[in-house]
Amino acid sequence: MRGADADASTGPSFLRACRRQPVACTPVWVMRQIGRYLPAYQAVRARMSLLDLCKTPDAAAEVTIRAVEILGVDAAIIFADILLVMEPLGVGLSFLQGEGPMIHRPVRTGEAVRRLPDVDPAESVPFVFEAVRLAREGLGGRVPLIGFAGAPFTLASYLVEGRPSRAFLETKHLMHADPDAWHTLMERLAVLSTRYLNGQIAAGADAVQLFDSWVGCLSPDDYRRFVLPHSRRVIASITPGVPVIHFGTGTAGLLELMQEAGGDVLGLDWRVDLGQAWGRLGDGVAVQGNLDPALLLASPAEIRRGVRAVLDGAAGRPGHIFNLGHGVLPHTPWDHVVAMVDAVHELSTGTGASGRFGSRA
Amino acid sequence: MRGADADASTGPSFLRACRRQPVACTPVWVMRQIGRYLPAYQAVRARMSLLDLCKTPDAAAEVTIRAVEILGVDAAIIFADILLVMEPLGVGLSFLQGEGPMIHRPVRTGEAVRRLPDVDPAESVPFVFEAVRLAREGLGGRVPLIGFAGAPFTLASYLVEGRPSRAFLETKHLMHADPDAWHTLMERLAVLSTRYLNGQIAAGADAVQLFDSWVGCLSPDDYRRFVLPHSRRVIASITPGVPVIHFGTGTAGLLELMQEAGGDVLGLDWRVDLGQAWGRLGDGVAVQGNLDPALLLASPAEIRRGVRAVLDGAAGRPGHIFNLGHGVLPHTPWDHVVAMVDAVHELSTGTGASGRFGSRA
Numbered sequence: 001m002r003g004a005d006a007d008a009s010t011g012p013s014f015l016r017a018c019r020r021q022p023v024a025c026t027p028v029w030v031m032r033q034i035g036r037y038l039p040a041y042q043a044v045r046a047r048m049s050l051l052d053l054c055k056t057p058d059a060a061a062e063v064t065i066r067a068v069e070i071l072g073v074d075a076a077i078i079f080a081d082i083l084l085v086m087e088p089l090g091v092g093l094s095f096l097q098g099e100g101p102m103i104h105r106p107v108r109t110g111e112a113v114r115r116l117p118d119v120d121p122a123e124s125v126p127f128v129f130e131a132v133r134l135a136r137e138g139l140g141g142r143v144p145l146i147g148f149a150g151a152p153f154t155l156a157s158y159l160v161e162g163r164p165s166r167a168f169l170e171t172k173h174l175m176h177a178d179p180d181a182w183h184t185l186m187e188r189l190a191v192l193s194t195r196y197l198n199g200q201i202a203a204g205a206d207a208v209q210l211f212d213s214w215v216g217c218l219s220p221d222d223y224r225r226f227v228l229p230h231s232r233r234v235i236a237s238i239t240p241g242v243p244v245i246h247f248g249t250g251t252a253g254l255l256e257l258m259q260e261a262g263g264d265v266l267g268l269d270w271r272v273d274l275g276q277a278w279g280r281l282g283d284g285v286a287v288q289g290n291l292d293p294a295l296l297l298a299s300p301a302e303i304r305r306g307v308r309a310v311l312d313g314a315a316g317r318p319g320h321i322f323n324l325g326h327g328v329l330p331h332t333p334w335d336h337v338v339a340m341v342d343a344v345h346e347l348s349t350g351t352g353a354s355g356r357f358g359s360r361a
Numbered sequence: 362m363r364g365a366d367a368d369a370s371t372g373p374s375f376l377r378a379c380r381r382q383p384v385a386c387t388p389v390w391v392m393r394q395i396g397r398y399l400p401a402y403q404a405v406r407a408r409m410s411l412l413d414l415c416k417t418p419d420a421a422a423e424v425t426i427r428a429v430e431i432l433g434v435d436a437a438i439i440f441a442d443i444l445l446v447m448e449p450l451g452v453g454l455s456f457l458q459g460e461g462p463m464i465h466r467p468v469r470t471g472e473a474v475r476r477l478p479d480v481d482p483a484e485s486v487p488f489v490f491e492a493v494r495l496a497r498e499g500l501g502g503r504v505p506l507i508g509f510a511g512a513p514f515t516l517a518s519y520l521v522e523g524r525p526s527r528a529f530l531e532t533k534h535l536m537h538a539d540p541d542a543w544h545t546l547m548e549r550l551a552v553l554s555t556r557y558l559n560g561q562i563a564a565g566a567d568a569v570q571l572f573d574s575w576v577g578c579l580s581p582d583d584y585r586r587f588v589l590p591h592s593r594r595v596i597a598s599i600t601p602g603v604p605v606i607h608f609g610t611g612t613a614g615l616l617e618l619m620q621e622a623g624g625d626v627l628g629l630d631w632r633v634d635l636g637q638a639w640g641r642l643g644d645g646v647a648v649q650g651n652l653d654p655a656l657l658l659a660s661p662a663e664i665r666r667g668v669r670a671v672l673d674g675a676a677g678r679p680g681h682i683f684n685l686g687h688g689v690l691p692h693t694p695w696d697h698v699v700a701m702v703d704a705v706h707e708l709s710t711g712t713g714a715s716g717r718f719g720s721r722a
Contacts, residue, residue, distance in 0.1 A: 216632060218653075220637075253633030273582075329530070
């Protein structure tokens, strides 16, 4: 971690940027920074499944910390999956190798919504909270720890579709055909998300990210009617003082409405110009993003060029957290991620200095 | 066709809207209006394959006209496929039932780009031009006829990926790893698109739509460097006086750049607010769109509500062509499309009158 940012009187650069305070250099972390692209993670996954890893707090904390050490990023994010919290809903959730998550009894009717049991994350996913405690302890204050949850719409879209979707037709059908059932489902998922995030905060998370990853499939009109009130309720109920990052993809046409729903930081994907988007949003919000993850498959020179373009868009305004526009891709060379992190630090200070802790392997 | 719009002194409402001239009521047509959702089309496809239908000019002209008669839309679009023009490139194009188009020898290297033969659409796809001639003749001036082609990027993405893609990683890899090969490929496809569109115009098309359907996967920075000059060249080379509609999906963050590339009309998908988008673009361009195709699976009341929201966004400004934000979905009830067309005509004039030609079945 950088000396300047470690200064206790100023606080970590990531949290300062969340609050739109000036920083010595732009903080950076990477969505899905603990992932298949990383040999250290592959080694752990060779020994245990995704679900087992999520349910083994010391292993989850370990991979959380290792990613920070290897990449030199300015924030850790707890290793978990946004669907874990829905496992106790009794919908038949499974993670199939190579196919992504499947829900064997999709929720597509008012009747199915009413049958969903009430779930208390403290009882159903205590292992996540324990992993947060252990990761926070292991990080020893070197960098802040981010907790996260799926936003109500994105959780609902998994529950309704049951399998990976592109058009989300079943989800849209439920909202249009039975708005009462839809809103009931969203209210229940909003309560679940809120409890889950506040539980992670109680366990030691310094900030939280609300992933509304698939909300970009909606028209602004549908977002306003069917999503905004529920996301707003989650964000308004987060433990005061803890920064909230509100993230989605394909949201170039929804940004003002997502801002209305709330969040200290708005996550931008790569399909929008960061400077232009921030201009639309104004100075009242920080932004996170937004390099195209595909660019990490290109040469380090091309990566550096892309980093510079994103930083130029931010134009030194306080409140920019550098990230990809979505999660790192599975085939990304891990040293390209390091090259990106180094370029962010170097180009945003102009010094080239980059003191880190830990080793890289 | 409406009496007011049929007035020869004023011209068809669709062409007037392309030119941002006032109209009696908002013109509407539907992307993929000739498609599987339509029983009259299914009946034809029961007798012949997609490719055979494309290559049989009188049948292609017939389905083109039937769709207009059934739906009561204000423009016809010639029945064809954007990939037809690439069949003579020798890349092994096939249309597999249920899987979409496949290219068996994808173009991923400079060497593969150089091997592509020069193709003259007049020799390779004369049947499309003949279908345009026949459709124009059969329409007898009742509504204008739209010709179309894939934009260089979207054609290139098919050639490079070889199969339906979501992330377009191979395409992005080629542009970043070998920009010379990329630009050569795009230049050649731009020439092909231009010839193909001007050939359709010479055969009788009254307007053309350039489909850059997948360009929304790109960052604005990549669009500017790798796509804009080529799309601009195509649009600048279209036969003067013929309106050009420039269309893409997922382009909420690219609209200003697409406008810079050109087009009399910019196509908007449903993930952007039409009024807000048009506000960003200014008065110098017409817009087309932008109902969510998924909304046509909802009730007629919900469809009518959605139509009204789109029309409200246009706020009566001259230069709005109503359409879906992308093609009509296969399972759409055809009478829902008619309900949408009727709602557009009714709500944009307030008269409820809707004199049509032809029968509906």
